């Protein structure tokens with residue numbers, strides 16, 4: 203049994219640069235996914251706390267110490283946050299692992315990505331200073347025009363539990379880089395490290411109200427944020443069902459949203475691959491990293507028929523090497539599902555697949571050696587048809603379903619046979635074929651001979667029911683900028699659209 207030797211700090215809400223008890227004093231228990239025990243609690247914000255946080259954010263925008271900062275000044279804060287994240291990396295990784303069940307190895311990886319995202323957006327914040335005002339030459343003597351890029355205002359950031367601090371950072375870092383004042387509402391299933399981000403912001407002296415962190419239940423803390431009239435934009439990452447609720451509520455105020463939603467991404471494997479084991483490992487990583495709780499998980503394996511049995515045989519051998527244990531244990535490569543609710547959902551998907559006539563090739567149950575905790579074996583499901591729920595719906599767990607194909611056209615049809623459009627992967631040594639699939643795949647993310655690598659510089663997001671808008675890269679910064687045109691009439695001549703009355 204791993205000994206976390208880390209204390210879970212007891213926090214309040216982080217509002218206006220200080221810790222504040224929720225108005226209603228409610229708190230939510232933290233339940234360990236690995237032991238099913240209560241290991242702490244988080245404050246539960248309600249509408250009243252949202253009002254207080256929005257006022258603090260608006261005050262920050264009105265004050266010079268945040269509202270009038272240059273990108274270079276904001277970059278200093280972002281770099282200081284990145285440095286603190288790295289200073290506390292080991293502790294933050296353990297807290298993340300304790301909270302959401304992610305393996306310590308992956309949690310540490312995430313903390314590096316968190317720091318890198320703050321650093322990246324510090325660079326973009328600095329670059330913004332020279333792009334704030336961009337002249338546009340119309341080649342007309344009578345007009346002088348330019349475009350202004352300015353902070354959107356107060357932004358609500360609502361994030362999920364599968365990469366708690368990283369998904370929050372994908373929104374907080376660009377929002378602060380742009381000069382917005384942000385209110386972060388992380389998932390009630392995993393908020394510990396997001397609250398520690400508040401402590402880090404306090405320690406680096408981020409001006410009060412620039413970032414506010416409200417933990418709590420979606421309907422109680424998230425919904426009031428969405429419908430608040432003084433919140434100028436909502437950036438959401440989470441399930442499609444919640445995305446629809448948020449978009450509907452925001453529509454009442456014509457409030458802009460970006461939605462990063464779910465997925466049921468394909469990985470298409472052709473028989474011309476040079477290295478079978480490499481393709482097998484990417485297939486495993488693409489579906490079983492983070493116990494499959496990944497929006498872009500390539501959870502539909504579409505295999506060319508000629509290599510299907512050899513590939514699956516190899517896959518089963520590799521799966522046997524996956525260490526399932528307490529996520530804090532060294533070399534753990536599959537931890538528990540985040541909560542009892544999600545755990546039951548995953549098992550129900552597997553049971554439904556069986557009922558519908560699919561075959562559980564491996565896994566499908568609790569691992570025998572894990573008597574406690576929300577553990578599900580890495581599961582492969584075959585004999586799947588396209589009308590089955592397991593083919594159509596996002597499981598958000600360690601479950602890979604498999605179909606075979608003969609021709610390229612069949613592979614494309616199967617790959618795109620989904621209401622989602624987040625990511626796709628293709629494994630083939632034929633570069634021209636991969637280029638053809640780039641055009642054919644109806645997704646926002648394409649991986650060639652790999653699955654999942656994610657880089658801060660590249661746009662992240664999907665199409666169809668995977669939502670719209672892009673996190674990361676310069677596209678992530680655009681989410682938090684208002685584009686303003688300024689047009690000046692510089693001529694002394696009359697506009698002469700109307701007939702001038704006689705001179706008085």
Ligand SMILES: NC(=O)c1ccc[n+]([C@@H]2O[C@H](COP(=O)([O-])OP(=O)(O)OC[C@H]3O[C@@H](n4cnc5c(N)ncnc54)[C@H](O)[C@@H]3O)[C@@H](O)[C@H]2O)c1
Pocket residue numbers: 360361362363364365369387388389390418419420421423424425428439440441442443444445447448462463464465496497498596598624663
């Ligand atoms: N596209 C991506 O980049 C991406 C990344 C990670 C997760 N996801 C998706 O997120 C889902 C899993 O995350 P989850 O279970 O936390 O999703 P979720 O939709 O249940 O919750 C996401 C967030 O929304 C809040 N929320 C819930 N109801 C709300 C409401 N009515 N109004 C406002 N906020 C509300 C929750 O408290 C949480 O903070 C999966 O579908 C996964 O695919 C997508």
Ligand SMILES: NCCCC=O
Pocket residue numbers: 364365495496497498654655656
């Ligand atoms: N690699 C980052 C995936 C984020 C979605 O779950």
Ligand code: NA
Pocket residue numbers: 232233234235300301302390391392393540
């Ligand atoms: Na948790």
